[in-house]
Amino acid sequence: MATNAHAEGEGRQPIVAHHFNNIRQQQASVRFGMWVFLVTEVLFFGGVLCAYAACRIWYPKEFEAGSTALNPFIASINTFLLLSSSFTITLAIRAAYKGQRDGLRLWLASTIVLGTVFLGFKAKEYYGDYEEGLIPGPQKTLVDDVDATGKPVLREVSVFAVNLKHVLEHKNAKAKAISDKMTWNERDRTQMFFVFYYSITGLHVIHMIVGLGLLVWQLILAQIGFFEPTERHVYIEVMSLYWHFVDLVWIFLFPLLYMAGHHSMDGAF
Amino acid sequence: MATTHAPATTPTTLELDYTPQTAPPVVDVDGPPKVHYLNHSFGWLSWLLTVDHKRIGILYLIPLTIFFMCGGIAAGLVRLNLIQPYGAILELDQYNKAFTAHGTIMLFLFLIPVIPGVLGNFFVPMMIGAKDMAFPKLNLASWYVWMGGAMFFIAALLFGGLDTGWTFYPPYSSKYSHTNVIWAGLGVFITGFSSILTGLNIIATVHKMRAPGMTWGRLPLFVWAMYATSVIQILATPVLAMAVCLLATERIFGVGIFDPSLGGDPLLFQHLFWYYSHPAVYIMILPGMGVINEVITCFSRKNIFGYKAVAWSSVGIAVVGFLVWGHHMFLSGQGVYLGMVFSVLTMLVAIPSAVKVFNWTATFYGGQITFEAPMLFTIGFIVLFTIGGLTGLFLGILGTDIHLHDTYFVIAHFHFTMVGGMMFAWQAGLHFYWPKMTGKMYSDFWSRLAAVIMLVGFSLTFLPQFVAGYHGLPRRYPYYPVEFQMMNILSTAGATIQGFGYLMPAVYLPLSLFFGRNAGANPWRATGLEWQTPSPPTMHNFEELPIVTHGPYEYALPSKFTLEDGHAHETKGGNGGH
Amino acid sequence: MSEHVQKPIVFEDDHAEPASVASSTLTFLFLAGLACLAMMIGFTDLGPAKVWVSLGVASVQGLVLTLFFMDLRHADKLTWLTAMAAVFWTFLLFLFTLTDYLTRHYYAF
Known part of the structure; x- marks a missing residue:
């Protein structure tokens, strides 16, 4: 059993764990394990996107209005941030493979920074939505409306619907046009879009946080020289698979959530 | 070493030789090894921090047994209540909580984890000649996650209960139920995560950890079945997790995705739910089918009939099982044309299942059958599973399902496959592998008696339910018309007998630990790699990396493990195939 | 040996x-x-x-x-199989669920 693959790394734990026969088997297992895990992640997001699709088939207008009320600029910036972080983590793998300790730390750190800035923007976006009152919920209020015969009546609608109307009317001309065509029932049902918006982006954020935690852990490991035996670059590699997957999810969320409505550059800056 | 086996009979004619042969005993004559996985370290921490797949298997066994008892008690309450048309012992809401507790505990905390958790963890690495799972720490983490989820579940059921049925259908579960839906949902989510991790581990292990020579065509069929199960686990479970997440969101925030009064669609939940939960019944039954392959070949002293067919039928069930979930929703408002598609696709599942049953039956043919307890359970499995499977066809056909939907016919069908199938397979597996896991042999008489009692009790419980269901007795109702009372009393009587049957192993198996004789390395003279280790196995399973040169069920070979000994026997008797 | x-x-x-x-x-x-x-x-x-x-x-x-x-392009067949499985099963989920939503209003009788 004593092959050279069992050489001790830095006097710490052996590079090849006790139950593997050689380093190639271990690397292949680790890599394959992450791919299998990503399959479950695909199905996890697939489930909620399937629900999203079903609801959007029923309520295309509501989804369009809901998406129009979102902030597309922050989302666009975030897309580029995530793509850049995917790029930097790829460079980190290469650095680990080549045994470049400083390069590895640099690229891991930049990935962490880019991810954190993403989360910062995300928090700003959530806060903006919160300030605009775009939070679905059972709270009701009364508004002036007209019934079928044109007689003015008081109508009970959700607070969300009122806020949505307000947001759309003050956003830009296109948004106002969409809002004007909506009935109060449709405004109420736009909550459904926001349930999807918060739950999907929320899950994405949770995945980001987990990923950032792991990246910080790897940065610490890089600092103490865990990755000196370059065989261990495979751990950076599987981490990057996960990180790329988070990016992949965002690539699909961007058109489905943010770009499903009508946006214009008016009032962008 | 070689002198201790029965002399190898060399066939003199061209007849196939099915004479029972002993595989070479490894340390049979010396008794159990001095240091094995149970006694190489002691203390609570050595168990709670272990990464040894065998110890983790035992860690699963103990809580699973307790949960089975809990689920059984809930079932007993339901059955007792049903001996009178207007309820014998329970209030209405207590009745709802009792059948929900029975369903949720049995499914999420027993049937799904039982064989993957115990036998899968314990034997998959041994069967493929590995020292451990591919990710031992993940394996332990999976157990902790599962225990955490189970605690949420048990807490939800103990403090306030749950009355939605195990299916959690909204809008009842999201809006109207006043019980602990959130906590139970969290339990489902977390135990599901554990199920995913176990499946991931087994898939990676089977792909990457096989010993030299262990090709896919030489994998024991239990491993094939576990592999197929794991594929379902990793593909289906995340969707359930998502469904439960959305349900919890809806319930907590009062928003609507599933609530029709807010524009949502209850069927959407059912789609996501059954995308998992229909394949989940194959998560439950496939490992059982895997165990049956091992037991039936051993006690027939024969190679399995049609190895490839059985192996691929496991994969077939796993794949086709994903195409049929809509047959749970024929009467829920699903599109009629989609219902027809699902009905036709449902028929497809019958094919791989029948392939298995026919191949098992053919394996019996010409075998030297002995009736030890595992074999009795296996025969029970084949009979009961066939009945359960065939009655499933009635339910899969759109027309007859309209009559039988949500009646006791469904209950009887499901319990024939899950209790008659999976529970018997689990008992078969437990009895088959108990000597290997503990090194001790249990009472032959009591174990056989338990098998017979379980079979009698089971049949008496669920055969009347077919009749009652066919005559229209709906499921889940606490009250029923008086003319069904006889059926219900029969059923309850059968449940009582069954209960005694399940208690018996709980007594004689633990007693065997103290009073049983040493089992020896290979008490059943089986041929798998796992039997070539001492009982109980040592810490790393194999002293040397095994080299595999034969298929798993070569009972007709005079001696299979010739490579290391150096004296190869000539084989003229063929390989058990026809 | x-x-x-x-x-x-x-x-x-x-x-x-x-x-x-x-x-x-x-x-x-x-x-x-x-x-x-x-x-x-x-x-x-x-x-x-x-x-x-x-x-x-x-x-x-x-x-x-x-x-x-x-780096899927350099990956072995098994990894491709894994990735394809994810795509295929997601496709199945969408296929049947959305078929329901697109055909539910057709009646057979």
């Missing part, structure tokens, strides 16, 4: 050198370009075609990301 034991066991060898810096940069630039395209589509009014066009762009992006960044 012992020479058997020391045989290396690698059933599916998926070893490959990580992508070069130039190749990664090129991939990144391509993905960023597609992201710009996705943004442009998002800010134009294409009517009902918009969702399909933007999903198409996202799919190309996803494909490039998987093939080049996640």
Whole structure:
């Protein structure tokens, strides 16, 4: 059993764990394990996107209005941030493979920074939505409306619907046009879009946080020289698979959530 | 070493030789090894921090047994209540909580984890000649996650209960139920995560950890079945997790995705739910089918009939099982044309299942059958599973399902496959592998008696339910018309007998630990790699990396493990195939 | 006996050198370009075609990301099988569920 693959790394734990026969088997297992895990992640997001699709088939207008009320600029910036972080983590793998300790730390750190800035923007976006009152919920209020015969009546609608109307009317001309065509029932049902918006982006954020935690852990490991035996670059590699997957999810969320409505550059800056 | 086996009979004619042969005993004559996985370290921490797949298997066994008892008690309450048309012992809401507790505990905390958790963890690495799972720490983490989820579940059921049925259908579960839906949902989510991790581990292990020579065509069929199960686990479970997440969101925030009064669609939940939960019944039954392959070949002293067919039928069930979930929703408002598609696709599942049953039956043919307890359970499995499977066809056909939907016919069908199938397979597996896991042999008489009692009790419980269901007795109702009372009393009587049957192993198996004789390395003279280790196995399973040169069920070979000994026997008797 | 034991066991060898810096940069630039395209589509009014066009762009992006960044192009058959399984089973989920939503209003009687 004593092959050279069992050489001790830095006097710490052996590079090849006790139950593997050689380093190639271990690397292949680790890599394959992450791919299998990503399959479950695909199905996890697939489930909620399937629900999203079903609801959007029923309520295309509501989804369009809901998406129009979102902030597309922050989302666009975030897309580029995530793509850049995917790029930097790829460079980190290469650095680990080549045994470049400083390069590895640099690229891991930049990935962490880019991810954190993403989360910062995300928090700003959530806060903006919160300030605009775009939070679905059972709270009701009364508004002036007209019934079928044109007689003015008081109508009970959700607070969300009122806020949505307000947001759309003050956003830009296109948004106002969409809002004007909506009935109060449709405004109420736009909550459904926001349930999807918060739950999907929320899950994405949770995945980001987990990923950032792991990246910080790897940065610490890089600092103490865990990755000196370059065989261990495979751990950076599987981490990057996960990180790329988070990016992949965002690539699909961007058109489905943010770009499903009508946006214009008016009032962008 | 070689002198201790029965002399190898060399066939003199061209007849196939099915004479029972002993595989070479490894340390049979010396008794159990001095240091094995149970006694190489002691203390609570050595168990709670272990990464040894065998110890983790035992860690699963103990809580699973307790949960089975809990689920059984809930079932007993339901059955007792049903001996009178207007309820014998329970209030209405207590009745709802009792059948929900029975369903949720049995499914999420027993049937799904039982064989993957115990036998899968314990034997998959041994069967493929590995020292451990591919990710031992993940394996332990999976157990902790599962225990955490189970605690949420048990807490939800103990403090306030749950009355939605195990299916959690909204809008009842999201809006109207006043019980602990959130906590139970969290339990489902977390135990599901554990199920995913176990499946991931087994898939990676089977792909990457096989010993030299262990090709896919030489994998024991239990491993094939576990592999197929794991594929379902990793593909289906995340969707359930998502469904439960959305349900919890809806319930907590009062928003609507599933609530029709807010524009949502209850069927959407059912789609996501059954995308998992229909394949989940194959998560439950496939490992059982895997165990049956091992037991039936051993006690027939024969190679399995049609190895490839059985192996691929496991994969077939796993794949086709994903195409049929809509047959749970024929009467829920699903599109009629989609219902027809699902009905036709449902028929497809019958094919791989029948392939298995026919191949098992053919394996019996010409075998030297002995009736030890595992074999009795296996025969029970084949009979009961066939009945359960065939009655499933009635339910899969759109027309007859309209009559039988949500009646006791469904209950009887499901319990024939899950209790008659999976529970018997689990008992078969437990009895088959108990000597290997503990090194001790249990009472032959009591174990056989338990098998017979379980079979009698089971049949008496669920055969009347077919009749009652066919005559229209709906499921889940606490009250029923008086003319069904006889059926219900029969059923309850059968449940009582069954209960005694399940208690018996709980007594004689633990007693065997103290009073049983040493089992020896290979008490059943089986041929798998796992039997070539001492009982109980040592810490790393194999002293040397095994080299595999034969298929798993070569009972007709005079001696299979010739490579290391150096004296190869000539084989003229063929390989058990026809 | 012992020479058997020391045989290396690698059933599916998926070893490959990580992508070069130039190749990664090129991939990144391509993905960023597609992201710009996705943004442009998002800010134009294409009517009902918009969702399909933007999903198409996202799919190309996803494909490039998987093939080049996640290095699927160098991966072995098993990894391809795994990735395809994810796509196929997601497809199944969408296929049957959305079939229901698109055909539910047709009655058979």
